[in-house]
Amino acid sequence: MSESETEIDARGLLCPLPVLRAQKVLAALPKGTLVRLHATDAASWVDVPHFCTHAGHELVSAIEAGGTKTYLIRRG
Numbered sequence: 001m002s003e004s005e006t007e008i009d010a011r012g013l014l015c016p017l018p019v020l021r022a023q024k025v026l027a028a029l030p031k032g033t034l035v036r037l038h039a040t041d042a043a044s045w046v047d048v049p050h051f052c053t054h055a056g057h058e059l060v061s062a063i064e065a066g067g068t069k070t071y072l073i074r075r076g
Helices: 019-028 042-054
Strands: 007-011 034-039 058-065 068-074
Touching: 007 019, 019 034, 019 042, 019 068, 034 042, 042 058, 042 068
Parallel strands: 007 034
Antiparallel strands: 034 068, 058 068
């Protein structure tokens, strides 16, 4: 994680909590800030990209490894 990133651990939380956590954190950050969201909820694979599109944030990357989905989101 770089100095310009904020990390959110939403592992173990079910829909819609990972997105709600991301929304709350992103709202408090300046535009362009990167947020790394870790989630285990399978629904996040659909929910996070949808949230980013509708909220004006950029989904930089989305990867899955070992049951954890990791999203890199740039605040819009």
